Amino acid sequence: MNVFVNEKKTAVPDGSSVAELVSRYKPDADIFVKNGFLTTPGESMKEGDRLVLIRRGEVPAPEDLEALISARHTPGIMSKLKKATIGIAGCGGLGSTSAISLARIGIGRLIIVDFDVVEPSNLNRQQFFIDQIGRPKVEALRETIARINPAISVVAHAVKLDATNIPTIFRSVDVLVEAFDRADQKAMLVETVSRTLPGLPLILGLGMAGWGGNDILKTRHLENWHICGDSNTEAAASVGLMAPRVGIVANMQANQVMEVLLGPDPQLKNDVGMPEET
Amino acid sequence: MIKVNDKPVEYEEGMTVTDVIKKCNFMFPLLIVKIDGVYVTRDTYNTTPVPDACEMDIIHLISGG
Numbered sequence: 001m002n003v004f005v006n007e008k009k010t011a012v013p014d015g016s017s018v019a020e021l022v023s024r025y026k027p028d029a030d031i032f033v034k035n036g037f038l039t040t041p042g043e044s045m046k047e048g049d050r051l052v053l054i055r056r057g058e059v060p061a062p063e064d065l066e067a068l069i070s071a072r073h074t075p076g077i078m079s080k081l082k083k084a085t086i087g088i089a090g091c092g093g094l095g096s097t098s099a100i101s102l103a104r105i106g107i108g109r110l111i112i113v114d115f116d117v118v119e120p121s122n123l124n125r126q127q128f129f130i131d132q133i134g135r136p137k138v139e140a141l142r143e144t145i146a147r148i149n150p151a152i153s154v155v156a157h158a159v160k161l162d163a164t165n166i167p168t169i170f171r172s173v174d175v176l177v178e179a180f181d182r183a184d185q186k187a188m189l190v191e192t193v194s195r196t197l198p199g200l201p202l203i204l205g206l207g208m209a210g211w212g213g214n215d216i217l218k219t220r221h222l223e224n225w226h227i228c229g230d231s232n233t234e235a236a237a238s239v240g241l242m243a244p245r246v247g248i249v250a251n252m253q254a255n256q257v258m259e260v261l262l263g264p265d266p267q268l269k270n271d272v273g274m275p276e277e278t
Numbered sequence: 279m280i281k282v283n284d285k286p287v288e289y290e291e292g293m294t295v296t297d298v299i300k301k302c303n304f305m306f307p308l309l310i311v312k313i314d315g316v317y318v319t320r321d322t323y324n325t326t327p328v329p330d331a332c333e334m335d336i337i338h339l340i341s342g343g
Contacts, residue, residue, distance in 0.1 A: 235342035
């Protein structure tokens with residue numbers, strides 16, 4: 001039968017156990033992941049199963065990195081994510097956070113755009129570090145993404161987005177993430193996308209100031225536009241922007257990107273009732 | 279009758295997007311407006327007719343990110 005060992009198609013005897021494949025392909029492995037889930041040596045393998053073998057603490061060879069990073073992914077989605085190009089308009093609290101999540105899941109190409117440099121007030125919610133203060137945000141973010149997964153292709157534009165350059169810069173993206181801070185910039189983006197990139201899936205972040213209120217954070221779906229947040233709480237004097245709530249909305253946006261690319265996850269369970277009797 | 283953000287709003291003959299925005303008391307200057315899923319650009323709010331029985335989405339664009 002054929003199985004995948006560290007994402008390489010491998011012919012093995014029918015009914016091979018995890019232990020047999022460990023001793024043959026990576027005897028020093030101490031983490032075994034079968035079909036995205038931690039498994040034990042006594043488990044047997046079936047046709048088409050995916051087994052990832054990891055030695056705890058060992059930095060893998062570059063050619064094995066991608067398979068090992070995605071070991072806990074749901075099987076079969078990696079190749080689709082790798083083919084995708086996602087645009088990120090703005091690299092502040094929403095953009096830097098969603099870009100990093102999209103890099104972690106192995107999105108093939110990210111087009112990140114922001115004209116600004118890192119400054120100290122960004123650090124309460126944006127994915128930057130003290131030693132990056134003063135550097136262009138897109139350069140700092142590209143550096144951080146390369147530290148997570150060097151296989152991700154990052155196209156960085158340190159420019160201010162406007163109605164003229166948006167259609168050019170984001171021409172080739174499969175999904176666009178709106179990640180601006182200011183309402184007038186969000187308005188400029190939706191006007192420009194509606195005129196010049198009609199049909200492009202667009203994911204907006206709207207209403208993530210303050211704290212708490214987890215249960216009012218939602219996603220509203222308007223055809224191919226998706227609006228993540230509470231849609232009401234505006235950043236203003238006495239209403240701050242802080243990592244937890246901004247980060248949740250940024251990850252709602254990244255999560256919506258996955259749903260646009262892959263369709264709804266058929267395995268999600270929405271039933272919080274009692275366990276079924278067996 | 280039309281629907282705005284899933285809530286019923288009385289239809290008036292000849293009403294435009296601007297009329298609906300006023301009628302529903304949307305105060306913010308920056309909005310996303312869609313009629314039956316089609317985006318309405320800001321410069322046409324005064325001239326875009328709202329058909330009876332349509333479904334509209336009107337969303338405030340607010341700062342934060």
